[in-house]
Amino acid sequence: MADIRSFPLTRHLRSLPTSHVVHMRRGRVAHEGVGISFYFRALNAAISEVPTHEVELHAVFQTRTNDFQAVAVQVTVTYRFDDPGVAARRLDFSIDPYSGAWLSDPLAQVSTRITELAQQYAMEYVATSGLVDLLARGLPAIRQAMIEGLASDQRLAETSIFIAGVRIVSARPVPELEKALETPVREKVQQEADKAGFERRALAVERERAIAENELQSKIELATREQQLVVQEGANTQRRAAEAAAADKIATQGATDRSMIESEGWVAREKIVAGQKAESLRITGAAIAEAETLKLASYRGVDPAILLALAAQSVAGNLPQIGSINFTPDVISAALARLGVADSKPKTALVPE
Known part of the structure; x- marks a missing residue:
């Protein structure tokens, strides 16, 4: 919207860079251009302001397919005024010289016209298509039909309206029908999910079986190794016992031999x-x-009395100590008698061996 300020006996208008302003005075164009500013008198001025920027128009309309199914089509149309001077002469873009506001709503008129035309071209195409085919691959065709129809419309060309682009936001049936259409796909997806779940469970069972078989095989291998270990330990024990017995035998034999040797030596x-x-x-x-x-x-030829005396001396040396000895005549007589008997016996010589 243009900025208008009041001064004594005159007014000043300053437009925006995106607005095309046409100032007519007494039926003639006094000022015209984009982003201009000028002084004017309100009583003899007719001013129009046409936007030069692109405007987006959002529209939703209902239509039917050839199988009599309702479809809601949501579109966005982008347009602009190719020649703002022509648009100012064909549409009412006049503004209040005191406030700068539009005296009417020209953009609403343009939006209504574009919406009706877009709806017409879209309905013409949708009416020739089935619902399933339309929802599957008909949206680009609807867009193309709307672009071609709006670009070739004579009324839009006369008002210098240029369609910059058309976008089909969505094309949806009524909620009940949409839910019914989603059911087969949902069921198929669910079946695929169930199939994937079953395959996953089957794979898990197969893996569990493989793990169980591996565990069983490991147990069998472990039992076999334990059996081999027991056999080997028994063989080792038997071998150690045999070696110990052999060693004991050798030791015993050695001890026996040593004993015999020692006995023989002893x-x-x-x-x-x-x-x-x-x-x-x-x-x-x-x-x-x-x-x-x-x-x-040495005693040969010695007097017997002397020998008797020597014998007595020898006996006296081996007897206990005697203080005194009394010889009676009877004792002496008996001794002398014995000595006489001894002398009468034949004497034998001692011959050394």
């Missing part, structure tokens, strides 16, 4: 010792016998 040593002792005794006896022989030989 017997030999005893024999040797006994022989040595016997030899020593023999030598000692021989020495004693020789000494006695020599001793007796």
Whole structure:
């Protein structure tokens, strides 16, 4: 909207960069252009303001397919005024010289005209298509039909309206019919989901079976290894027992041999010792016998009284200590008688061995 300010005896208008302003005075164009500013007098001025920017028009309309199904089509049409001067002369874009506001609603008139034309061209195409075919692949065709129809419309060309673009936002049937149409697809998707679930469960069962088989195989392998271990341990124990028995036998044999050797050695040593002792005794006896022989030989020719005295001396040396000895005549007589008997016996010489 243009900015209008009041001054004494005159007014000043300043338009926007997106507005085309036409100032007519006394039936002639005084000022015209985009984004202009000028002074004017309100009593003799006719001013029109036409937007030059693109305007988007949103519309929703109902139509029917060839199988008598209602369809709601939502479209967005973008348009602009190709020649704002022609549009200002064909449509009422006049503004209030005091406030700058439009005296009517020209954009509403343009929107109504474009909406009706777009609806007409869309209905013409939809009426020749079935609902399922339309929903599946008919939206680009509807868009193309609307673009071609609006571009070739004579009334829009006369008012310098240029259709910059058409977009089909949606084309939907009534909710009940839409739900019914979604059911087969939903069921199919559900079947695919169930199939995927079944396959996943089957795969899980197969994997569980494989895992169970692997566990069972592992247990069998473990049991086999345990059996081998038991057999090997038994063989090792038997071998250790046999080796221990052999070692004990060898040790026993060795001990027996040592005992025999020691016994034989002891017997030999005893024999040797006994022989040595016997030899020593023999030598000692021989020495004693020789000494006695020599001793007796020294006594030959000695007076018996002297021998008796020596014997008494020897006996006295081996007897306990005696303080005094009393010899009676009877004792002396008996001793002398014995000595006489001894002298009367034949004397034998001691011969050493």
